[in-house]
Amino acid sequence: MELIECTKVKINDAIDSPILPDSVKNDLKNSGETFLAIYSKKSKSLRFFPTKDDDIWWLKVAISNFSRETSGELLAKLNQYVSDIVYSTGVCITQSECFWDGIILNSSFKSSKESIIKAIEEIANVSNVSIKAIQ
Numbered sequence: 001m002e003l004i005e006c007t008k009v010k011i012n013d014a015i016d017s018p019i020l021p022d023s024v025k026n027d028l029k030n031s032g033e034t035f036l037a038i039y040s041k042k043s044k045s046l047r048f049f050p051t052k053d054d055d056i057w058w059l060k061v062a063i064s065n066f067s068r069e070t071s072g073e074l075l076a077k078l079n080q081y082v083s084d085i086v087y088s089t090g091v092c093i094t095q096s097e098c099f100w101d102g103i104i105l106n107s108s109f110k111s112s113k114e115s116i117i118k119a120i121e122e123i124a125n126v127s128n129v130s131i132k133a134i135q
Helices: 021-031 067-080 113-121
Strands: 007-012 036-042 043-051 055-064 087-094 097-105 126-133
Touching: 007 087, 021 043, 036 087, 055 067, 067 113
Parallel strands: none
Antiparallel strands: 007 036, 036 043, 055 097, 055 126, 087 097
């Protein structure tokens, strides 16, 4: 199963969107922080997360047949391999396919990225796992 993007993510040190009021742009710019901007296609919402760490990773999991057991196993593996998740879509169902997206700081991984991919791939009904650095 191909991974479909349910979410768009970008790291910004300057927020220059014409849709944001000047007061919001000034507040974000004057904070001195870098922001992780996340746009959710499903809810049509844009959220900003301040972060001092710009080594941020996007974990994407495709699930071919969603079940509570699969969801529970995924959460258990995430708790085993990751100490904190900045943002998660939860399970996103698109065109009868299920996905989970998580945004994770590099410092939150408890072990190698390869080991978390392998562990998640072993979960029943998981059809694809990818992890990539966010630019």
